[in-house]
Amino acid sequence: MAAPSTAKDLRVVLGETLFAARAMVGWRLLAADGSGGLIVETEAYTEDDPASHSFRGPTARNRSMFLPAGHAYVYRSYGVHCCFNVVTGDGGAGEAVLIRAIEPRSGIEAMRERRGVVEERLLCSGPGRLTQALGIDLSHDGVSLLGDGGLRLLPPEGAVQPGRVVATTRIGITKGADLPRRFVLLGSPFLSRRGGAKG
DNA sequence: CCAGTGATTCTCT
DNA sequence: GAGAATCACTGGC
Numbered sequence: 001m002a003a004p005s006t007a008k009d010l011r012v013v014l015g016e017t018l019f020a021a022r023a024m025v026g027w028r029l030l031a032a033d034g035s036g037g038l039i040v041e042t043e044a045y046t047e048d049d050p051a052s053h054s055f056r057g058p059t060a061r062n063r064s065m066f067l068p069a070g071h072a073y074v075y076r077s078y079g080v081h082c083c084f085n086v087v088t089g090d091g092g093a094g095e096a097v098l099i100r101a102i103e104p105r106s107g108i109e110a111m112r113e114r115r116g117v118v119e120e121r122l123l124c125s126g127p128g129r130l131t132q133a134l135g136i137d138l139s140h141d142g143v144s145l146l147g148d149g150g151l152r153l154l155p156p157e158g159a160v161q162p163g164r165v166v167a168t169t170r171i172g173i174t175k176g177a178d179l180p181r182r183f184v185l186l187g188s189p190f191l192s193r194r195g196g197a198k199g
Numbered sequence: 200c201c202a203g204t205g206a207t208t209c210t211c212t
Numbered sequence: 213g214a215g216a217a218t219c220a221c222t223g224g225c
Contacts, residue, residue: 043220051220061207078221079205085220098220128221172220192221 004155007070007146014069017088017095018044022167022183024086024097026160028105030152031134035107037124038156040185041100041192043170045085047093050175054094064142066092072151074131074141081128084136086145086153100171100182101125103190104133126192160185 004010014020021044030036045052053062053075064073065087073085073096089095102124104111111123111133124130131137136151145153167180171193184191 045220053220056208059208075220076206078203078219079207080203081221083220100220126221170220174219 003159010146010153010155011069014086014088015090017046017093017097018181020044020069020086020088021097021181022165024099024153025165025183025185026156028152028154028156029099029102029130029134030154031107031136032150033107033110033135035110036134037102037105038185039099039101040103040188040190042183043098043100044088044095044181044183045098046095047089049179049181051170051173051177051179052094052096054096058094062094065094065096067142068092070144070146070153072140072143072145074136074138076138077128082131082137083127084131084134084140098127099130100127101188101190101192102130103185103188121189125190129192 004013013023021042024039024042027039029039054065058066061075067087069088071087073087074082077083085096085098087096104120104123114135115123115133124133140151145151164186165183166186168182170182
């Protein structure tokens with residue numbers, strides 16, 4: 001399929017979670033103030049996945065995971081950080097893609113201030129870091145990402161080179177830990193951890 | 200490597 | 213309801 005551009009195109013891509021998790025590497029995530037950058041690391045969480053927050057059905061925390069694809073699921077992690085997901089899958093399946101790292105491209109000074117960190121490589125290289133950098137918090141839980149304002153998910157400006165995205169196992173989970181459901185831009189210095197090739 | 204951190208969820212009354 | 217375990221993390225040794 002051609003590069004997605006319309007909101008309808010984006011919803012088609014987001015309808016299949018594992019495909020979307022890989023495809024979204026190279027897409028852009030922008031905050032309301034225009035700060036943000038390129039997604040370089042994602043993780044897929046499907047409805048049959050014991051590691052997914054939705055595995056045991058809807059709860060107060062995870063209810064926005066069951067919204068239509070293209071909405072945000074934001075939750076508090078370890079009582080401290082917020083983590084940001086793009087809801088995916090058809091028909092409110094309870095699937096989502098965790099955005100784990102982005103490559104800063106715009107609004108870098110604003111992100112530095114929100115993070116209290118200068119080094120660019122440390123601004124958005126982790127799920128808790130990038131939400132702090134973009135000012136994402138629980139008020140963004142359940143919002144649409146395909147609109148014109150606020151938090152926006154946008155298709156890539158240029159084609160991602162084939163073969164540049166590789167799958168690895170996910171970070172920080174105990175269940176489903178062997179599944180290759182983390183997708184990284186190979187060799188990117190902005191990953192939360194070194195991705196791809198072993199060693 | 201490990202401590203901090205507190206919401207969320209599970210289990211048992 | 214209460215107590216306990218768990219936890220999609222970060223930062224500092």
